[in-house]
Amino acid sequence: MVIEKFLDNSLSSWMAGRGEHSDIVMSTRIRLARNLTGYRFPLAFTEDEAHRIDQSISATLLDASEELQMNISSVQIKDLSELNRQVLVEKHLISPKLANSRIEGSVLLSEDESVSVMINEEDHIRMQCLFPGLQIEEAYALADKIDRILEKELSYAFDEQFGYLTSCPTNTGTGLRASVMMHLPALTMSKQMNRIVTIISRLGMVVRGIYGEGSEALGNVYQVSNQTTLGKTEEDILADLQSITEQIIQKEKEARSALLKHSANTLEDRLYRSLGTLSYARIMTTEEAGKCLSDVRLGIDMGLIQDVDVTILNECMVFMQPGFLQKFAGATLNTSERDMFRAKLIRERLQKMGEKRITKGEELA
Numbered sequence: 232m233v234i235e236k237f238l239d240n241s242l243s244s245w246m247a248g249r250g251e252h253s254d255i256v257m258s259t260r261i262r263l264a265r266n267l268t269g270y271r272f273p274l275a276f277t278e279d280e281a282h283r284i285d286q287s288i289s290a291t292l293l294d295a296s297e298e299l300q301m302n303i304s305s306v307q308i309k310d311l312s313e314l315n316r317q318v319l320v321e322k323h324l325i326s327p328k329l330a331n332s333r334i335e336g337s338v339l340l341s342e343d344e345s346v347s348v349m350i351n352e353e354d355h356i357r358m359q360c361l362f363p364g365l366q367i368e369e370a371y372a373l374a375d376k377i378d379r380i381l382e383k384e385l386s387y388a389f390d391e392q393f394g395y396l397t398s399c400p401t402n403t404g405t406g407l408r409a410s411v412m413m414h415l416p417a418l419t420m421s422k423q424m425n426r427i428v429t430i431i432s433r434l435g436m437v438v439r440g441i442y443g444e445g446s447e448a449l450g451n452v453y454q455v456s457n458q459t460t461l462g463k464t465e466e467d468i469l470a471d472l473q474s475i476t477e478q479i480i481q482k483e484k485e486a487r488s489a490l491l492k493h494s495a496n497t498l499e500d501r502l503y504r505s506l507g508t509l510s511y512a513r514i515m516t517t518e519e520a521g522k523c524l525s526d527v528r529l530g531i532d533m534g535l536i537q538d539v540d541v542t543i544l545n546e547c548m549v550f551m552q553p554g555f556l557q558k559f560a561g562a563t564l565n566t567s568e569r570d571m572f573r574a575k576l577i578r579e580r581l582q583k584m585g586e587k588r589i590t591k592g593e594e595l596a
């Protein structure tokens with residue numbers, strides 16, 4: 232089944248890539264919200280409308296595969312088990328809202344998982360493009376290309392005064408949410424995050440956790456995105472995010488240098504302790520795993536820890552989530568079973584990498 236290839240691997244290629252500033256910016260996301268004319272919005276539409284919308288958008292996008300030079304697969308949400316839906320949420324490919332939805336909806340995914348188009352979520356169309364590192368313009372260029380192709384064939388709900396019409400007024404206008412996922416351990420350790428969040432929100436941006444609205448900042452990973460979409464052009468929104476991101480990068484770099492200057496030994500000890508915990512612990516909560524993975528990532532990015540591949544940490548960050556754990560275990564696990572299985576998987580993953588390192592060393596010897 233086509234969906235299996237998206238479910239079996241916890242690491243999407245955009246998570247493995249190393250775009251610009253990837254020591255701090257893990258990924259960039261552009262999301263566009265669109266609706267069609269002639270149908271009620273998802274809050275009020277009928278099942279028949281939902282079905283026709285799904286068919287029409289899916290067919291248009293699948294037809295565009297060649298023009299986009301992309302291999303696109305369509306997945307009906309109702310065909311997925313609850314666990315498989317959860318796994319797609321954990322990979323950031325669908326939202327919890329679509330996963331839990333009872334109306335007909337689907338997701339269209341590009342083979343490398345950098346493009347995901349949700350149909351009949353909060354709006355008829357929610358398309359997202361994900362790129363590694365800081366690549367706001369690149370991600371927007373792709374989203375815009377897909378949008379133009381769809382707009383040629385479909386009639387979008389658009390108002391001359393307000394712009395693109397959406398279910399929630401906060402998305403009306405451009406329908407654009409541009410965001411960066413940032414790893415900010417030094418700003419967190421030096422207790423500067425609260426101040427930074429306050430400043431960012433005054434500048435019309437919002438800071439969310441790793442899984443978007445309502446989620447916590449697990450592993451010192453924060454998502455920064457634009458708050459408003461009305462009254463601004465796409466270019467303004469992108470330029471503002473670029474500028475704020477660059478300033479946060481600078482602040483995080485300064486905080487890292489300060490840590491190194493004033494407490495290098497304590498820092499190195501903490502980072503290696505975390506590597507030890509990940510390598511040997513038998514029970515691990517999501518929170519502890521997030522903290523340790525963040526420490527090791529910081530160690531790698533600061534050149535204090537060598538020989539650990541950062542993509543393994545990205546992979547662990549996804550497969551330590553409840554859905555993935557249960558998929559790998561092939562069984563339903565309660566909280567304490569998950570904590571044990573999480574520790575086991577992370578341990579084994581790091582061990583495997585260690586073995587590869589030894590083999591490589593032996594080959595060289």
Ligand SMILES: Nc1ncnc2c1ncn2[C@@H]1O[C@H](COP(=O)(O)OP(=O)(O)OP(=O)(O)O)[C@@H](O)[C@H]1O
Pocket residue numbers: 258259260262320323324326353361402408410411412439440441442443444454
């Ligand atoms: N830069 C990013 N890199 C990777 N994933 C991201 C990034 N930004 C957001 N996401 C993921 O996208 C999903 C949706 O995020 P969020 O709820 O913030 O946005 P949204 O659904 O587009 O917004 P809205 O609140 O307007 O409906 C979450 O899983 C989140 O982790």
